[in-house]
Amino acid sequence: MRARVYKSHQKYLTCKILETGEIVSAVALGNLLKNDSSVVVGDYVNVEKMQDGDEWQINQVEERSSEIFRIFVRESRKKVTAANVDALVIVMSLTRPAFKRGILDRYLIRASQWELKPIVIFNKMDEFEPQGDFDIVFEAERLKGIGAQVYEISAIKKEAYLPRFLPQGYDQLIEALVGKTAAFVGQSGVGKSETISALSGGEITLKTQEVGKVGKGQHTTTWSELAECSKFALIDSPGIRSFSVEDILASDLIHYFPDIEEVSLKCKFTNCKHQENSQGCAFVLEADQKNREALFSRLESYQRIREELGEVSDWQKKF
Numbered sequence: 001m002r003a004r005v006y007k008s009h010q011k012y013l014t015c016k017i018l019e020t021g022e023i024v025s026a027v028a029l030g031n032l033l034k035n036d037s038s039v040v041v042g043d044y045v046n047v048e049k050m051q052d053g054d055e056w057q058i059n060q061v062e063e064r065s066s067e068i069f070r071i072f073v074r075e076s077r078k079k080v081t082a083a084n085v086d087a088l089v090i091v092m093s094l095t096r097p098a099f100k101r102g103i104l105d106r107y108l109i110r111a112s113q114w115e116l117k118p119i120v121i122f123n124k125m126d127e128f129e130p131q132g133d134f135d136i137v138f139e140a141e142r143l144k145g146i147g148a149q150v151y152e153i154s155a156i157k158k159e160a161y162l163p164r165f166l167p168q169g170y171d172q173l174i175e176a177l178v179g180k181t182a183a184f185v186g187q188s189g190v191g192k193s194e195t196i197s198a199l200s201g202g203e204i205t206l207k208t209q210e211v212g213k214v215g216k217g218q219h220t221t222t223w224s225e226l227a228e229c230s231k232f233a234l235i236d237s238p239g240i241r242s243f244s245v246e247d248i249l250a251s252d253l254i255h256y257f258p259d260i261e262e263v264s265l266k267c268k269f270t271n272c273k274h275q276e277n278s279q280g281c282a283f284v285l286e287a288d289q290k291n292r293e294a295l296f297s298r299l300e301s302y303q304r305i306r307e308e309l310g311e312v313s314d315w316q317k318k319f
């Protein structure tokens with residue numbers, strides 16, 4: 001019988017039989033046990049009841065339409081953590097923990113690597129008051145350049161919070177997710193689990209972090225888990241501690257910044273540093289008054305991560 005994996009936790013996997021809706025606990029068979037990426041959350045599988053007793057077994061995994069994975073370079077190993085995902089929802093808190101553009105850009109690299117459409121949520125907006133030089137409209141503008149949708153919400157206030165700075169809020173977010181399987185990622189404490197519970201309209205209740213524990217380095221969600229409600233399937237995941245992108249080749253990094261790649265290919269100078277005062281540079285020509293700062297901010301982000309990935313000889317050629 002066709003089923004979908006909801007939770008993968010050691011030996012037993014929680015699966016939902018599609019036809020009957022029955023939730024069963026199943027073990028993976030034989031060669032599906034080979035490694036921890038063979039059967040993951042979101043997989044569509046075939047399950048059968050074992051001849052003796054009540055146990056179920058998974059004997060086949062369907063081809064995946066997408067994968068969320070990490071490459072462990074030193075071990076030359078790919079670890080898959082979720083499958084058949086339609087959208088990557090990047091949850092950012094604008095208060096506690098504080099917003100970090102560098103982290104968001106790293107998640108956007110992943111969205112591009114996994115070939116998933118990025119949806120960005122600015123959460124905890126009930127606590128947010130504009131201050132200093134942080135400009136939320138600018139942050140959203142920056143994301144528009146790569147086609148990411150941005151939503152301004154408060155998971156704990158749900159419908160009661162209406163967006164104050166951006167055009168899209170809670171209602172539009174629900175619309176964008178209908179019918180999809182969406183994987184939620186983001187730092188620990190940003191409100192992934194709270195947001196999933198909120199979006200489900202009470203159908204799903206996930207454990208959330210106790211108030212006061214945010215930022216103490218403790219993860220509340222410890223396993224990836226698919227939670228389904230009538231409108232969509234949402235995958236909760238533990239907040240990642242390490243945001244390293246060292247598995248990405250420095251020479252490939254540009255492909256994960258499609259907005260920057262597009263403009264840099266148009267630049268007619270071979271040794272251009274693409275600075276704001278480089279006359280005739282495509283970045284200067286392309287950028288209009290409105291998006292100039294956003295585009296150069298993305299370029300800076302690319303350059304910073306590129307530097308982190310090490311000096312590469314083709315730097316001069318491409319840039």
Ligand SMILES: Nc1nc2c(ncn2[C@@H]2O[C@H](COP(=O)(O)OP(=O)(O)OP(=O)(O)O)[C@@H](O)[C@H]2O)c(=O)[nH]1
Pocket residue numbers: 123124125126127153154155156157186187188189190191192193194195207208209210211212214218219220221222237238239240
């Ligand atoms: N004020 C406010 N607090 C929120 C909001 N959303 C979530 N929180 C609180 O922030 C804390 C962390 O939320 P969680 O949903 O547990 O965060 P998480 O991203 O799932 O964290 P991990 O599971 O550790 O990765 C909890 O105390 C939530 O109640 C919000 O919109 N506003």
Ligand SMILES: [Mg+2]
Pocket residue numbers: 192193194207208220221236237238
């Ligand atoms: Mg959580």
Ligand SMILES: [Zn+2]
Pocket residue numbers: 267268269272273274275278281282283
């Ligand atoms: Zn240039």
